[in-house]
Amino acid sequence: MNVPLPDIPLISDDWTNRMAESSSLSHSKWRHALGVLALASSAAVLLSACSGNTPDSSAPSDTTPGSAVDEELRGTLPQSIIDAGMITITASFDNPPVIYASEADASKPAGVAYDLSVALTGLFGVEPDWQNTQWPGQLPGLDAGTFDVAWGQATVTAEREESLYDMIPFYLAPLSVLVPEGNPNGITSFASMCGVTVGGSVGAIQEYYVGLANDAFCDDGNKIKYVSYSTSEEVALASGAIDAIIDTYPVNVGAAKAMGGVEAVKLSDADKFDSGLAGIVFTKTNPALANAFATGLQKLWDEGVYQQILNDNGVPDAILERDQLVVNYLTGTPAGEIKG
Secondary structure: OOOOOOOOOOOOHHHHHHHHHHOOOOOOOOOHHHHOOOOOHHHHHHHOOHHHHOOOOOOOHHHOOOOOOOHHHHOOOOHHHHHHOEEEEEEOOEEOOOEEEOOOOOOOEEOHHHHHHHHHHHHHOOEEEEEEOOHHHHHHHHHHOOOOEEEEEEEOOHHHHHHOEEEEEEEEOOEEEEEEOOOOOOOOOOHHHOOOEEEEEOOOHHHHHHHHHHHHHOOOOOOOEEEEEOOOHHHHHHHOOOOEEEEEHHHHHHHHHHHOOEEEEEOOOHHHOOOOEEEEEEEOOOHHHHHHHHHHHHHHHHHOHHHHHHHHOOOHHHOOOHHHOOOOOOOOOOOOOOOO
């Protein structure tokens, strides 16, 4: 369904700043299911398969494909990175299949972002130093210089690229809903959501999109209701307290496989609001690092390593084209520059 949108203003500076501080790229809605020990009977049935369907994170990191050190590429890194011998990366280890806690050691990460980081830092001749940090602390830590990169919970937006951060898309993540099997409410788009209740993460940018959809499609008295959760969205879905969970398609596909009795449905008009791109985040004061990452990702793409990593993590549909693996893909803003 492709419903035309009326003119919608760009996200305000106030919203952009608030989102930079508190929004997230759809923290996994099924991470909480893995830790739930007792639920109502229907929820327990849904969650019983989780431990057997979590992406395999027990393999050692040296199985991640990669390349020998590229001395020319290493030479483009900031000297501080070369001197430290590591790149400090922040993420919340709760967003499978992008980044999540390893089954072998919960203090260590696993997933698409981790595997790509191993391959990239192999090219650079340094080590990835992953720090498990909840979303509210990630960008402030990046700004303060505590972290070099934020990788795993950020959606690429034009506003962020132009005025806040340098971003590199690495993963196609269109929006979707997780619904009971059979999709009883017939949700296939934002336009078809009027009158339903959806759950999502606290502070997520999806709440803003729901507001836009309400303005564009829904009459008063028949609005989409967004309910914020820090945990237990899947319990609310199982109990019927909400009609759907809004998240990225790869995450919801993983949730559907883990839980059973639910299915992931792409939102056909999501591109009217959302880029559908998950991004790696750098400060505007560190353009050399952003450019080195982009060049490295393109080299991994050329060698087939990038594609292999996403395939090995079960998300071939999230593979991007080579020309998308650039700094500030949406706007073309050069690394380090601020527009406006």
